[in-house]
Amino acid sequence: MCLERVVDLQHFSALVQQVKRQHPAVRSNCYLLPEAITRCAGQGRLYYERLESGSAFLCAEGSYYHLYYYVEGDRPFCYNPKDKPVIIETVYKAAERQANQSEPFSQWTANGFVLHKTSRQFMLNPLPAREQLAEQLAQAKARLHDAGFELATAGAAQLTEVQALWAGALDPFDFTYLSDEELRCELDQGRVSCVADACGSLCAVLLIIFERGASNCRHLVTGAAYRRSVGMGTALVLDWLVKAAAQGKSKCLAWIDQTNIPSLNLFAKLGFQATGRLSDQLLLAQKGV
């Protein structure tokens, strides 16, 4: 079976309807909304593949495919590896998973997928008062300054430095890895906060996402040489909260790898609480590996 390109939203919609007609009890992990489907199809990186029990939509994300499935039932079926690794993400509430499924991935593990990682969603809602946040941020910035570092906003000229920090620390199968063009856009809009040393070299970065009513942060990375030193992560998260509050956002959200203890502790210290929502990522190695 080969991959075929999804042309646009109407095409995607027609394919889904066709699958549902042929497989009435179809299940899906697809949370793409029309906006995202239109963007990915328009960029020529959304594909589909017919399966014996449904269809798979694959979105090319640089070094891997993100798979959104529409399949019937739990029974195993044949799924062939691709030219790049394939990632499936399933988002669920912890209580539901415990109550409903003892082996939730049987049809995928039978195809060679393995559990790659589990992330937990954390939320701060409501945000603390602006004055309180500003005071906390001032203290964090002073601590950085005393140690020879400054909190700043990264610009387009620092694109490769930001990418290098992320490449050195982020999971290569991170879902929100940005293309050069997308990152440049974020930098131009001042959405990448950073900590720089006295020479202006980046030591830590954080990407801020503003959405409807809420804000997310992604890709919080502190260079290996600076971890557990002067509170760079704390300063970046506080800077994000201050900016979110200034934009009138009522809550801030973050997904954190459940094995990343320093990050879990950092967000807990700042008042974030688990929402109970988890995300499992399953990985299929590429063809021939």
Next chain:
Amino acid sequence: MDKLLEILHELRPELDYAHNDSLIDGGHLDSFDIVTLVGELNDAFDIEIGVEDLIPENFNSVAAMWSLIQRLREQV
């Protein structure tokens, strides 16, 4: 309408659905909630909410969702 409210309360019990007309625009429901909600509505009302229907305007309020349900029921 009661059935719709029941589904919504099960999905996110903390929300005040009666007085909120910006469930999506206000960030109260996100894409994960919408996907879950669509499955529940399809089953409960025997409708088929298409991908093209998944726009904020159809999910910002209980009234908007009810209107969508009614429209899709008439199409069956």
